[in-house]
Amino acid sequence: MRTIGEASKHSGVTIETIRYYEREGIVPKADRHANGRRLYDEAAIARLRFIRRCRDLGFSIGDIRALLDLSSTTTQSCWEVRSLSERHLADVRARIADLQEIEAALVNLVQACDDQGDDCPALKVLFAK
């Protein structure tokens, strides 16, 4: 059994965030030592690591709750995991497309700037009717 500091190091989740996850019921309440400090076993740390990896992949906390539910049932319905992941993938792709449109518009904007000093063409574009 490890302290919250060790759990943090082994999972990559900060101490404050671990406590936040517990408060929000995203992970179950940690066991406590007689002195009141939280204790984590390997399964608890694996859960934190799982959450961090999912967050790194951009999954929302809501999605992660669902994935943790799926992972705790005996039949880990792979189909549901896949469908959730595919929905998220579509979302990520949509965000990329949005950002690429923004990128193109910014390139235009920057090109409009002629560095000539006053009366910036880029500002004119943004202020136009």
Place this chain on the structure above:
Amino acid sequence: MRTIGEASKHSGVTIETIRYYEREGIVPKADRHANGRRLYDEAAIARLRFIRRCRDLGFSIGDIRALLDLSSTTTQSCWEVRSLSERHLADVRARIADLQEIEAALVNLVQACDDQGDDCPALKVLFAK
């Protein structure tokens, strides 16, 4: 002089958000009619439209404050507008790159799922040490 509702329609900024911008000092306090209602002239509406366009391009409120400052000086230092925009463009490109990494990882994850039912390979990957 127009009401806040008309200003909203002509700028594309919602009424609530216009009031929020005023509270936060992002735009100057609107003039008021004798009955206490806000009034907007064309310049004020153009400012709101400007903000909306900048937000659509992903500029932060901080950046927009800077751009509004630049636009209100007589010498609209095009160079500064350009440099701010280029920094933001770099930021957008970095976010695209991040999302593309996530996209690739998600494609892998989804491929790992074999739809075979129990014991999902994707969950295994995420729970691994």
Place this chain on the structure above:
DNA sequence: TTGCATGCTGTAGCGGCTACAGGATCAAGG
């Protein structure tokens, strides 16, 4: 024994809105 590291709870803040509640006022139709 000293003193630093680590832990605890509780609360407030971030960005950029959004969504009310609860009231005042306006414009149009009967």
Place this chain on the structure above:
DNA sequence: CCTTGATCCTGTAGCCGCTACAGCATGCAA
């Protein structure tokens, strides 16, 4: 003149996912 519904006002709380304190209580090593 009265009613109705649209619009406006202020003020406050909530969203997400943390992050950053304050103000304490412990633990551990020199």
